[in-house]
Amino acid sequence: MWRASVITIFPDMFPGPLGHSLAGKALTRGLWELAAVDLRGFATDRHRSVDDTPAGGGPGMVMRADVLARAIDAVTAADAVTAIGTEAGDRRPCLLTSPRGRPLTQQRVAQLAAGPGVVVVCGRFEGVDERVIAARGLEEVSIGDYVLSGGELAAMVLIDACVRLLPGVMGAAASGTEESFSDGLLEYPHYTRPQVFEGRDIPPVLVSGDHARVAAWRRAEAERLTRERRPDLWAAQLARLSGVAETGS
Ligand code: 6GU
Numbered sequence: 001m002w003r004a005s006v007i008t009i010f011p012d013m014f015p016g017p018l019g020h021s022l023a024g025k026a027l028t029r030g031l032w033e034l035a036a037v038d039l040r041g042f043a044t045d046r047h048r049s050v051d052d053t054p055a056g057g058g059p060g061m062v063m064r065a066d067v068l069a070r071a072i073d074a075v076t077a078a079d080a081v082t083a084i085g086t087e088a089g090d091r092r093p094c095l096l097t098s099p100r101g102r103p104l105t106q107q108r109v110a111q112l113a114a115g116p117g118v119v120v121v122c123g124r125f126e127g128v129d130e131r132v133i134a135a136r137g138l139e140e141v142s143i144g145d146y147v148l149s150g151g152e153l154a155a156m157v158l159i160d161a162c163v164r165l166l167p168g169v170m171g172a173a174a175s176g177t178e179e180s181f182s183d184g185l186l187e188y189p190h191y192t193r194p195q196v197f198e199g200r201d202i203p204p205v206l207v208s209g210d211h212a213r214v215a216a217w218r219r220a221e222a223e224r225l226t227r228e229r230r231p232d233l234w235a236a237q238l239a240r241l242s243g244v245a246e247t248g249s
Contacts, residue, residue: 002166003033003092003117004159005075006152007068009050009124011036013152023160026169032117034159035075042070051125060126068121068132075119094119094138095158096128097151101140104158106181108141112158113165120158122151184237186225188218 006014014036018024026032040048050068051061072094079091095118102108112118121128121138133140143154164170180187191202205217227234 001030001033002113002115002162003035004162005035005037005092005117005119006122006155006159007037007039007071007075007120008122008152008155009039010122010150010152011038014156016156018156018159018163022169023163026163026166029168031166031168032163037071037075039067039071042067042074054126058126063123063125063128063132065129065132065135068128069136072119072121072132072136079119092117092119094121094136096121096123096133096138096140097143097154097158098123098128098140099142099145099147101142103145104141104143104161106161109158109161110165113162118159118162120151120155122155124150181233184226184233184240185222186230186233188221188225 008014015024015027015034018034019027027034039050043050044067049064051063054060054062076091076094093112093115097120132138141154141158143157148154191206195202195207203217205213208214223234226237
C-alpha cells in the first residue's frame with residue numbers, strides 16, 4: 001500500500017486536512033497509509049533538543065543532523081524489513097520540504113504517486129544541517145515562491161497531490177488526465193445551472209449540443225487563459241508544439 005511517513009516536530013498537525021475530503025475518505029478506505037513521526041523522539045539530551053545555533057553565527061536555529069538522521073533511519077529501517085521479498089524491494093524517496101527546494105511539479109507528483117510512497121521531513125527553524133541532506137540524499141522540494149513558517153503545510157500539500165492520483169481514489173472524475181498541467185494548459189472555464197446568473201448567460205456554445213464545437217471552445221479558452229496567466233507554461237507549450245511539427249513525435 002502507498003505509504004506516507006512524515007517526520008515533524010508537530011505530529012499532532014496530522015492527519016489534519018488529510019483526514020478530510022478525498023484524501024481522508026481514501027485513508028479511511030485503506031487506500032493509503034499515513035504515519036506522523038515525532039522528531040523529538042530521537043533526541044538524546046534531557047531537553048530533547050532537535051535544533052541548535054548555526055555554526056558561523058547568525059539568527060535562528062538549525063535542525064541537528066544527528067537527531068534527524070536517527071529519525072530517518074528508524075523510519076526507513078522499517079521499510080527495508082517490509083521490502084524484503086516484495087516487488088523489487090523498492091524504497092521510498094526521502095523528501096525535505098524547503099523554500100529553497102526544486103519546485104514541485106505535477107510530473108514529479110505523478111512519479112511519487114506511482115511509487116511505494118514517500119518519507120517527508122518537515123523543515124523548520126532557519127534550516128537543516130547540510131550534512132544530513134547530503135548523507136541521506138534528501139530531495140528538497142518547494143511548493144512555491146513564498147515562505148511558510150514550517151514545512152508541515154507543504155508536506156500536506158505534497159501528500160494530497162499524490163493521494164488523489166492513487167488507483168481508486170478519484171473514481172470517474174477526470175481520472176487526472178483532463179485537468180490543468182497534465183496537458184500543459186490551465187483548465188477551461190466551467191458553468192452549471194442556473195442558465196442566467198445576475199444577468200450573465202452560460203456561453204451559448206456550451207448549451208448547443210454540438211460536442212465538437214464545445215471541445216474547440218474549451219481548447220481555445222484553455223489556451224487563452226494559459227497565455228494570459230502563465231506565459232511560462234504557454235512558452236513551454238509552444239516549444240512542445242513546434243517540436244511536434246519538426247519531429248512528428
Ligand atoms: Cl516546502 N517549506 C517552507 N517552509 N516554505 C515554503 C515551502 C516549503 N515551499 C514554499 N514555501
